[in-house]
Structures are given as structure tokens and as C-alpha cells.
Amino acid sequence: MAAKVNVEECTGCGLCADECPAEAITISEDGYAVVDEDECTECGACTDVCPNVAITLWIRFCRLISRTAFKSGFSACS
Numbered sequence: 001m002a003a004k005v006n007v008e009e010c011t012g013c014g015l016c017a018d019e020c021p022a023e024a025i026t027i028s029e030d031g032y033a034v035v036d037e038d039e040c041t042e043c044g045a046c047t048d049v050c051p052n053v054a055i056t057l058w059i060r061f062c063r064l065i066s067r068t069a070f071k072s073g074f075s076a077c078s
């Protein structure tokens, strides 16, 4: 599943686009990042550089939730 952008949090700074090795991110005329889902390789590089946590890779989010859930005995994403 490709990276997703939360347009409410994205400032259009372009850091994610600069970091994306697949050149899958562009900044729209409206001023936020857009991911080309066909090009995204799910590497996660964009999520590491975003200062606003505005771009999310579901696989990573799911692992985070799973780690948290494991401690409480509940698995949300497995």
C-alpha cells in the first residue's frame, strides 16, 4: 500500500519529494504532496523526513500499532 498524505498537516515543503528514491511524490498546485501509487515502492523514506508527520506508510503504522497492542494483549493489524 502506497504512502498516504494528510493534506491537513502537509505544508508542501517538498522534503519527502526530495527524499523519494522512486520520484513518486510531487507537490500539487494546491501546495501539498501527492503520491503516485503506481510508482511508490513502500520504502518509507518519505515518512522519515516529514517534519509534520503528514505522510504515512500504512505498513509502518500497522507495525507501530501492533507493537503497542502486543503490550496490551490485543492485535489490531495482524
Ligand code: SF4
Residues within 6 Å of the ligand: 002, 003, 019, 020, 021, 022, 023, 024, 025, 035, 039, 040, 041, 042, 043, 044, 045, 046, 047, 057
Ligand atoms: S514510501 Fe518510498 S517510494 Fe513511496 S512515496 Fe515514500 S519515499 Fe517514495
Ligand code: SF4
Residues within 6 Å of the ligand: 005, 009, 010, 011, 012, 013, 014, 015, 016, 017, 032, 033, 049, 050, 051, 052, 053, 054, 055
Ligand atoms: S515532507 Fe511532509 S509536510 Fe513536507 S511536503 Fe512532504 S508530506 Fe508535506
